[in-house]
Amino acid sequence: MIFDVDFAKQVGDQRRRFQLSVRFQSAARRTVIYGPSGAGKSLTLQALAGLLTPDSGRIVFRDRKLFDGASGIDVPARSRQFGYVFQDYALFPHLTVRQNVTFGLHRGLTNPRMDADLEPVTRWLRALELVDVAGQYPSELSGGQRQRAALGRALVNGPLALLLDEPFAALDPALRDRMRVELDQLLDEIDVPMVMITHDPQDQEWFGEATLYLLDGAIGQLPVGAPRPLSPRLRVV
Numbered sequence: 363m364i365f366d367v368d369f370a371k372q373v374g375d376q377r378r379r380f381q382l383s384v385r386f387q388s389a390a391r392r393t394v395i396y397g398p399s400g401a402g403k404s405l406t407l408q409a410l411a412g413l414l415t416p417d418s419g420r421i422v423f424r425d426r427k428l429f430d431g432a433s434g435i436d437v438p439a440r441s442r443q444f445g446y447v448f449q450d451y452a453l454f455p456h457l458t459v460r461q462n463v464t465f466g467l468h469r470g471l472t473n474p475r476m477d478a479d480l481e482p483v484t485r486w487l488r489a490l491e492l493v494d495v496a497g498q499y500p501s502e503l504s505g506g507q508r509q510r511a512a513l514g515r516a517l518v519n520g521p522l523a524l525l526l527d528e529p530f531a532a533l534d535p536a537l538r539d540r541m542r543v544e545l546d547q548l549l550d551e552i553d554v555p556m557v558m559i560t561h562d563p564q565d566q567e568w569f570g571e572a573t574l575y576l577l578d579g580a581i582g583q584l585p586v587g588a589p590r591p592l593s594p595r596l597r598v599v
Contacts, residue, residue, distance in 0.1 A: 363387055363388070363389050363422075363424075363425075364388055364389055364390070364391075364393075364423065364424060364523075364555050365386070365410070365422070365423060365555075366387050366420070366421075366422040366423075367384055367385065367386050367387070367410070367419075367420070367422070368384075368385040368419045368420055369383075369384060369385075369409060369417075369418065369419030369420065369421060369431075370382065370383045370384075370417055370418050370419055371405065371409065371414065371415075371417050372417060373405065380402065380579055382402045382406065382409075382579040382580075383579055383580050384402075384406050384409075384576070384579075384580070384581060385581060386581055388572050388574075389572075390555075390571040390572035391549075391553075391555050391556065391571060392555075392556050392570070392571035392572070393555075393556070393557045393558070393570075393571070393572045393573075393574065394557075394558050394559075394560060394565065394566050394570035394571075394572070394573045395407070395557065395558070395559045395560075395573075395574045395576055396559075396560055396561070396563075396565075396566040396570065396574065396576070397561060397575055397576035397577050398561055398577065399561055401577050401578060401579065402576055402578075403559035403560075403561075403576050404449070404527055404528075404559060406576065407446075407525050407527055407557065407559050409421065410428075410444070410525060410557060411439055411444050411446050411525050412428065412438060412439030412441075412442050413439055413446075415429070416431065417431070418431040418432075420432075423442070423522070423523065424522075428442055442522075443519070443520075443521055443522045444521050444522060444523050444525050445466075445516030445517055445519070445521035445523070445524045445525065446516060446527075447509075447512045447513060447516050447524070447525070447526045447527060447529055448512070448527050449527045449528040449531055450532060451500075451508050451509060451511070451532070452512070453500040453508060453511055453512060453515075454500075455500050455501060456499070457499070458497050458498060458499055459487070459492055459495055459496050459503070459507075459511045459514075460483060460496040460497065462500070462511050462512075462514075462515055463483050463486060463487060463511060463515050463518055464480060464483050464518070465515055466514075466515040466516065466517075466518040467482065467483065467518055467519055482518045482519075482520075483514075483518055486514040486517055486518050487514065489548075490511075490514050490548075491510070492507065492511060492514060495507055505532060505533045505534065505537055506533065506537050506540070506541055508532075509529065509530075509533065509541060510544075513545075517552065521554060522554065523554055523555040523556065523557065524549075524552075524554055524555070524556045524557075525556075525558075526558040526559070527559055528559060528560055528561070529541075529545065529558065529560075529565075530542065530560075530562065530565060531560075531562070538564075542564075542565070542569075545569075546568065546569070556569070
């Protein structure tokens, strides 16, 4: 089993409370969490990454407990060794592409040097076709280049899994198709498990080796007409 997840989290305030209750087991290399906006998809991904602490339950990755409310285990986000790509890519606007990618390796309060030439950074700049724009800033990049820079930052540290938050939402429709192809090829090459959240049925159809449908904070059955059924490698428990 790659992911074994069973946790609960209440978020909100006195005016509006949202109860997140997510239970699933997945042995798939590509798991897609699919559902409408406001369903709790981003919160679920943040919990897997260690950016959100559940109130109770467990999160296990390849038999390693990342969170266990009963025994007080809560592995910090960086120690989970997951690569995380935010929906808006969250690139640092004052850092070049090379510095943004280097930040994935960087520890401390100072920014990476502009001329940093670490081997993993150079390798991913080449693999993602970013060498020619390595000295540019995010505002000078196309949407696809920004996405690849965010992927480079997530991958440079050799993550154990890749977590993607609506990776194509910020792209225009024509570019989405191209970037789906590029990401599909990249995932085949790096061969690490991926969890993607999306509200786009085309993302679910393309990458949903196993698909979870999230609605109002809980896992349910895929709606009628959804591109694929639940994978036999995934159990909703």
